[in-house]
Amino acid sequence: xxxxxxxNAPEAPHGQQEESHLVAVYRAKLLEEIxxxxxxxxxxxxxRIRLERVLGHIISREGPVLSTHERAMLIRRxxxxxxxxxxxxxxxxxxxxxxxxxxxxxxxxxxxxxxVELLPIRFSSHEQLMQxxxxxxxxxxxxxxxxNPMVDARLPSGERVNVIIPPLSLTxxxxxxxxxxxxxxxxxxxxxxxxxxxxxxxxxxxxRAKFNVIVSGATGSGKTxxxxxxxxxxxxxxxxxxxxxxxxxxxxxxxxxxxxxxxANVEGKGxxxxxDLVRNSLRMRPDRIIVGEVRGGETLDMLxxxxxxxxxxxxxxxxxxxxxxxxxxxxxxxxSEVKVPYEALRDQINSAVDCIVQLSRFADGSRRIxxxxxxxxxxxxEYRIVTVCRFAARPMGADGVVHGAFEYHPLPRRVADRxxxxxxxxxxxxxxxxxxxxLAAREAK
Ligand SMILES: Nc1ncnc2c1ncn2[C@@H]1O[C@H](COP(=O)(O)OP(=O)(O)OP(=O)(O)O)[C@@H](O)[C@H]1O
Ligand SMILES: [Mg+2]
Numbered sequence: 270x271x272x273x274x275x276x277n278a279p280e281a282p283h284g285q286q287e288e289s290h291l292v293a294v295y296r297a298k299l300l301e302e303i304x305x306x307x308x309x310x311x312x313x314x315x316x317r318i319r320l321e322r323v324l325g326h327i328i329s330r331e332g333p334v335l336s337t338h339e340r341a342m343l344i345r346r347x348x349x350x351x352x353x354x355x356x357x358x359x360x361x362x363x364x365x366x367x368x369x370x371x372x373x374x375x376x377x378x379x380x381x382x383x384x385v386e387l388l389p390i391r392f393s394s395h396e397q398l399m400q401x402x403x404x405x406x407x408x409x410x411x412x413x414x415x416x417n418p419m420v421d422a423r424l425p426s427g428e429r430v431n432v433i434i435p436p437l438s439l440t441x442x443x444x445x446x447x448x449x450x451x452x453x454x455x456x457x458x459x460x461x462x463x464x465x466x467x468x469x470x471x472x473x474x475x476x477r478a479k480f481n482v483i484v485s486g487a488t489g490s491g492k493t494x495x496x497x498x499x500x501x502x503x504x505x506x507x508x509x510x511x512x513x514x515x516x517x518x519x520x521x522x523x524x525x526x527x528x529x530x531x532x533a534n535v536e537g538k539g540x541x542x543x544x545d546l547v548r549n550s551l552r553m554r555p556d557r558i559i560v561g562e563v564r565g566g567e568t569l570d571m572l573x574x575x576x577x578x579x580x581x582x583x584x585x586x587x588x589x590x591x592x593x594x595x596x597x598x599x600x601x602x603x604x605s606e607v608k609v610p611y612e613a614l615r616d617q618i619n620s621a622v623d624c625i626v627q628l629s630r631f632a633d634g635s636r637r638i639x640x641x642x643x644x645x646x647x648x649x650x651e652y653r654i655v656t657v658c659r660f661a662a663r664p665m666g667a668d669g670v671v672h673g674a675f676e677y678h679p680l681p682r683r684v685a686d687r688x689x690x691x692x693x694x695x696x697x698x699x700x701x702x703x704x705x706x707x708l709a710a711r712e713a714k
Contacts, residue, residue, distance in 0.1 A: 373441025383634020479581030513561030
């Protein structure tokens with residue numbers, strides 16, 4: 270049955286209680302007969318096959334009167350329950366769902382195509398929800414209980430899972446599952462209206478000509494997705510090191526080293542931070558460093574790396590516009606234990622950051638580049654941000670869709686020169702700004 274059919278199925282069809290009873294009985298019998306330790310060493314697909322086989326034997330032995338279809342359904346349901354995540358299972362199978370949010374046993378929300386909807390399904394009890402949560406976190410050897418009421422983990426299949434339970438959560442046990450983000454190509458993103466060909470030409474030139482680019486946006490605005498797509502523009506032959514909290518980037522080049530930070534273990538030991546990894550990466554002769562998201566003191570190390578020979582590096586930061594992104598980088602860099610005076614930080618950012626690509630999530634759920642800004646200041650100057658592209662949104666109409674247009678502004682001459690030096694085209698929609706001398710000469714006339 271499809272996910273929708275399953276979710277929309279009428280409540281308690283005839284015989285459902287009987288069926289649930291059979292499922293519970295055979296689940297118990299199955300759990301009696303299998304060797305759990307042996308099961309855990311098997312891959313997921315093999316585990317399912319093994320369970321189905323054992324259960325098939327049990328059913329044949331006990332001989333309840335079942336049609337072939339009933340028998341198949343029973344096996345499927347028992348194995349799903351024994352192995353899987355109950356009502357979450359079909360949601361996880363549904364590729365159109367990008368996020369699953371369980372707020373206590375009675376509320377299950379999902380996000381589809383950028384929109385959040387409440388589903389007409391619920392867990393039968395708090396205990397059933399807790400069992401599902403325990404099953405999820407135990408696959409990554411973590412535990413959730415009153416003394417450890419918050420867990421953030423990544424499943425082997427790539428989903429990011431966050432759990433917070435009472436007494437911290439007053440809403441009840443809360444589970445958030447973020448699907449492993451689908452890798453969009455830049456052309457697919459053009460198809461979605463997130464950028465256009467002219468912007469792609471500019472961004473391709475900037476990445477290939479080794480500008481340092483910061484992708485900025487709010488939570489869930491598409492930073493990681495864009496970072497991944499931009500990384501795809503890096504030419505083969507360069508040594509790329511990616512650094513992330515939860516490895517999400519999927520680079521296609523053949524010379525890539527992926528590093529992932531590690532939380533402390535149950536005894537509070539063994540933590541490796543993004544900062545440790547950024548520092549270590551500098552000793553690995555990288556051509557480019559890609560930092561999934563800067564959140565703390567590692568920002569200073571990253572900025573230093575960017576301004577000392579690791580041009581063409583990419584990172585994301587959580588901010589609402591280009592100016593805010595610079596302020597945020599500055600604040601984060603100042604969180605480093607090395608105390609750097611404000612002017613020196615500005616100097617650092619001025620020499621490290623070349624371009625900020627701002628992403629926004631719009632009211633209709635669409636994500637797009639809302640601004641491309643060049644940082645055109647140098648040394649200890651105040652930041653001078655030149656917006657070269659902006660999305661001008663029109664008020665939302667009756668269709669509930671955000672319409673608008675990208676606007677382009679001339680590229681600062683220094684940027685154009687650097688693109689030309691690298692043999693990259695200047696996108697015609699942008700053009701090049703007059704130099705200061707030309708402007709002065711024209712004004713003098
Ligand atoms: N341009 C796009 N168009 C449509 N959907 C997108 C686009 N970019 C990203 N998405 C979807 O939006 C969701 C969030 O994307 P992503 O993880 O890249 O965001 P993020 O800003 O990195 O989030 P976080 O702040 O949590 O790290 C994903 O489901 C992703 O597939
Ligand atoms: Mg992200």
